Amino acid sequence: MSKIDSKIPDGVLDQKWSKFKSSIPLVNPANKRSLEIIVVGSGLAGSSAAATLAEMGYKVKVFCFQDSPRRAHSIAAQGGINAAKNYQNDGDSVHRLFYDTIKGGDYRAREANVHRLAEVSGSIIDQCVAQGVPLAREYGGMLSNRSFGGTQVQRTFYAAGQTGQQLLLGAYSGLQRQVGLGTVEMFSRHEMLEVVTIDGKARGIIARNLITGKLERHFGHAVLLCTGGYGNVFYLSTNAMGSNVTAAWKAHKKGAFFGNPCYTQIHPTCIPVSGDHQSKLTLMSESLRNDGRIWVPKKMEDVTAIREGKKKAVDIAEDDRDYYLERRYPAFGNLVPRDVASRAAKERCDAGFGINKTGEAVYLDFASNMKYKYGKQEALVKGIQNPTEEQLHALGKEVVKEKYGNLFDMYKQITGEDPYEMPMMIYPAVHYTMGGIWVDYNLMTTVPGLYALGEANFSDHGANRLGASALMQGLADGYFVIPYTIGAYLSNEIRTKAIPTSHEAFDVAEKEVQQRIDKFFAIKGTKSVDFFHKKLGKIMWDKCGMARNDAGLKKAIEDIRQLQKDFWNDVRVPGEANEFNPELEKAGRVADFIELGELMCIDALNRVESCGGHFREESAEVGGDQDGEAKRNDNDFMYVAAWEYKAPNTFELHKEELKYEVIKISQRSYK
Amino acid sequence: MSGNMNLTLKVWRQKNAEKKGELVTYPVSNISPDMSFLEMFDVLNEQLITENKEPVAFDHDCREGICGMCSMHINGRAHGPKDAVTTCQLHMRSFSDGDTIVVEPWRAAAFPVIKDLVVDRSAFDRIISKGGYISVNTGNAQDANNLPIPKIDADKSFEAAACIGCGACVATCKNGSAMLFVSAKVSQLALLPQGQAEAKQRVISMVNQMDEEGFGSCTNTGACEVECPKGISLENIARLNREFTLASILEEK
Structure with a gap:
């Protein structure tokens, strides 16, 4: 029925990961040295993945648009990171963390992925402490914990209100260590603007050097997108000003399905x-x-x-x-x-x-x-x-x-x-987007060799993420999942020699990027990029925000299409292409946000139920003690909506049914 | 909702690293005291775009004082007139109607200007790659609570680790020294038991890299501590000097 296969291993839930992990094909050390991996984004997921893969012996290239990998927006996460350590002796366990995450996500996440997340959570804390991350401690010298929403145990580790900063600096130090050892090549102030595919596989990227404006070609046997979420589609959000969907959106247009785009977290x-x-x-x-x-x-x-x-x-x-x-x-x-x-x-x-x-x-x-x-x-x-x-x-x-x-x-x-x-x-x-690039159990997208990690993928939080789980997922994906699962793909690539970037696929991709840049400058319109971004944000917030309904979403789609026309007719991008030009960077990002905004509304319109962060006014409880609360519709919507890009403004829905083998589905009640 | 402040800005404009720069005067009006300093710059840039001029390039990202990207030298002070804030957390209520405000990039030999107010701080990354880490590969760690760390040490380490790498210390220092930055990282790790194994080698190679990047020497003026938006203490420099001296004496030849 479906073009998508989640590749969830067989077996009992709590043994799936350990069994699968020991059966993934390995790549021998000599071969690792000739396999190249591109990592886009240097937040928790990107830095931890890059450092770990380099430690293992792969050749890694890392790209970030900021002036240093340490500035990725993971740095701004405040409260903490969850882990099922049960240090407080309050009855916590892997199963409880798994259960809370599935329930918190309103029964819209994959059991197998979430269980794996809970299983590796403890190792993350161990790893970070070993790196010298100064997490909060009690007077006896033991680690301290606090509570977060949606749980009844204390499992959140923290460093004052700067947990994300400390964890990211830990991952960054691991990354810089590899840079110093020559195993990672770092490209700061570079923005990925296209994925290059050859024979259906991801084989590299086109990146713009943001200082010189030069377009660069980079080959990789695999490409990892660790590019964060797309909350800035709303213009106003808690994301950094530069946070954007461009890398993910380019991948989407090159064949990577987009999962549950309408799942947005309003903090x-x-x-x-x-x-x-x-x-x-x-x-x-x-x-x-x-x-x-x-x-x-x-x-x-x-x-x-x-x-x-x-x-x-x-x-x-x-x-x-x-x-x-x-x-x-x-x-x-x-x-x-x-x-x-x-x-x-x-x-x-x-x-x-x-x-x-x-x-x-x-x-x-x-x-x-x-x-x-x-x-x-x-x-x-x-x-x-x-x-x-x-x-x-x-x-x-x-x-x-x-x-x-x-x-x-x-x-x-x-x-x-x-x-x-x-x-x-x-x-x-x-604040956060649970939706993102659709990935299978190995974190691979629907494009072979193209992976998505951290907030950029859709996988672990269902329709609502619990507090202190984003840091956990970013680091789980980077430190403890991708280093194993990527072997399943790369073990079959050991005979693939590095493809020269003079290959025609690179020519074509670079040309597309160049044409789009030329188009921006050719418009010579009257309105700034921000003008359009604010308009988009208002449409999204009013009609695809905390409450959504049929009529509003249909109007939003109409308004966004009009906005798209206006943008491409009237945007003004000053300066030149071959120089440091922040307005040009923003123009590219907003153009992609507009397209994504439409897909978010289409997805929200399709999902005629309320679940987690997605609240459809037509689907609320009436009467009784749950009056007014969100009403899920498990019969019709217990699936992941994976959207395929077909043509401009045209997307096709694929459904991945969600099966709950261990957890008993119930109404999510916090009464 | 716009405000009622009218200001005169004198902003450093420089096309690129090769071209000569100059201060250019721009009036801005209807500024709200609730705006952040960077939002005031958004207003200026919107105005420049409307006039078909090139907007001012400046670094910024999180706008909540933690990423360390913003970097304006305002009226002669790194991150402006208030203590313990980054430029993005500076609000216009700290200024008065009619003020003239001079805005320049960080000025330091090791931070060349890229464009307008944007400078190249990649030297910091290169220093970290010379030892600002603990060499532990993923998957090698013992249980986190097997290594109790006295709260007081953990807290001190955390205070040093709070450095955001913005470079205000360098920009402020008359010698363009990066000692506060380097000492914060050295201290964070020197205060923890995990950091001991590589302590000697770390401090020496980080300091060597710092010198190689063209940062100046420390003459203990303490200006860096005053301007640091995160309150990184001079105590760290003392600790670095101690670590460095010890390591130099004990270094195995």
């Missing part, structure tokens, strides 16, 4: 938009929900008073506050998964209870934990009898500072308000 705790000038949104880590309580006023008059500046959050009496997550989801409270928390914030704000001028903000309040949890604890430790409220606040503040200091400073810097004294104002923002 509940971000700093609200402050004006039209906004260029990006800043996340406040989910870890804050360990100690922060989310609320809006119960009474509309208080909302009005706050908006008019007549009242402050601290003036609202305890009884007049609506801790809506605790009210609606008593079992998980403020630690419900991200999609649930985001929709609940939207629900309150849509009902008019948003507490800032735009009406799109809720409070994240640390006062009670600061005083009564940490303050009291510290008072006991220090032997202070009958501490005053002020003393409790001061004592608790020190503890909170140690846990989240950098986040609080960042909040203050951006908003000008002190979160130690006033609750933070937060609102959901686009």
Whole structure:
């Protein structure tokens, strides 16, 4: 029925990976030296894969558009990384991490992939500590853990609010070590603009040197895309300004199917938009929900008073506050998964209870934990009898500072308000994309020799990712999956000599890239690239954001097609091609985002059910204690939607049925 | 929502590494105090594109103070007038209506200008590749909790590891020295038991590479610490010197 084969190994779930791993063909050391691998992207997935493959003896080339591989956006991940270590002795296990991830993903991820992820999670922590990553520790010298949303155990390892930074710098150090040893050739300030395929296999890339503007040809026996997610299709997101879909989209147009493009994660705790000038949104880590309580006023008059500046959050009496997550989801409270928390914030704000001028903000309040949890604890430790409220606040503040200091400073810097004294104002923002290039169990796309790792692939998070699982997946793919699974392909390539880049396939690919660049300059329109990007972002956020419906999505597709025409008629790209030209880079990325935006809406329109981050207004529970909650439709939609690019604006749907052999499917309830 | 600040910018424009650069004056108006400094530059660039002029090239990426890409020298200070922030986290409320603001690239022999405000900091990567790591191949690690590390050491190591590699220390130093950057990495690893095996060789080869890249010497002025957006302490330089001296004495010839 289908052109796609997930290649999930046979056998019992918890033995699939170990059995499969020991049966993958090996490549002998002498042959590894003549096999070349291209890695695009240097975040957690890319750096860890490149370092490990080079350690194994392969010849590796790494490409990133930033000025250094250390700047990839994994660096900005704040809260932590999950691992089933059970160091806290709270009943955690590989099975529980597996179960939580499948459930958190609303039963739309592959069992076998997720189980493998949970199995290797512990090794990631071991590896990082061995590299000198300074993860948080207890006084006894043991590693510290905290809780994240969607789980009831403490399995999240962290380094203050800079976990992504520390893990990435660890992977980067491994990568730089290989650069120093001459096994990795690093190409910073290079952007991949095309995949080169020969006889149906990925054999290289065309990259633009962003300093000179020169197009370069690079051969590889295999190509790994570790290029992150596509959240910037919304213009405003927590992604870095440069994060883009271009590499993935080029691969898609060369035959790699795109999996579940509509699955977008809207993160509940971000700093609200402050004006039209906004260029990006800043996340406040989910870890804050360990100690922060989310609320809006119960009474509309208080909302009005706050908006008019007549009242402050601290003036609202305890009884007049609506801790809506605790009210609606008593079992998980403020630690419900991200999609649930985001929709609940939207629900309150849509009902008019948003507490800032735009009406799109809720409070994240640390006062009670600061005083009564940490303050009291510290008072006991220090032997202070009958501490005053002020003393409790001061004592608790020190503890909170140690846990989240950098986040609080960042909040203050951006908003000008002190979160130690006033609750933070937060609102959901686009953060992560669960969808991505479709891959099989080996992480290979539908193009032989072309792989996708980390956020760039679709594989492990289903329709919603749990907090602290992105870092886990990026590093799992790079350190512990691809180094084994790539052997299955490369063991058959040992007789393939490096193909000279004078091959006509490289000529054709380079010509395509050149023509597109020439086209941008030929338009000589009147509007900047950002103008179109903002328009696209608004269409996506309004119609393909936190809530979606049939009419809206159809309108969005129409609007995007019009926008595409306008873009190609009226965009202005200043400067020249043969120089450092950021506007040209952006133009290429936005052109691809526009095409992707259409596919996201098509996918969202096709999926007439609500699951995880994808909420179709037509598919909600009515009545009972689940009234208004998302309603899945397992009979019709328990599949991965893998889209094949056929022609401009034309995509064909392939379905990969999801089979649950171990997990019992149920409604995802956090009540 | 635009604001009401009107400013005069004097921005370094330089076509490429070979051409001579100069400060060019641009007025910008209706700036909101809630904008970040880079968003103010977005406004300027939008204006330049509309006027059919070439926008100003500047490095930036995460815009949340962690990637280390942004790198503007503002009114004579790396990352501008506020302490402990990167350019992207500097907001216009730190300026006043009517201000003239001078914006230049990092200035250092080892950081050549690529274009306008963009410089080449690849020397930092080359220093790291000479020893800023622990040589442990994937798959060789023991259980993470088999090696208890006193919290105080782990915390100090983390503080050093918080360096974002932006290069403000170099840009600020009158000698163009990279000692704060190098010492942060040396310290992070020197403070951990995992880092001991290669400690001697690490400090010597990283310092040698630093010299080779054309960074200046450290004369302990401490300007780097003042301008560091992440508060990397001078203590690290002291630790580097200690490590370096020890390693030099104990080096096996």
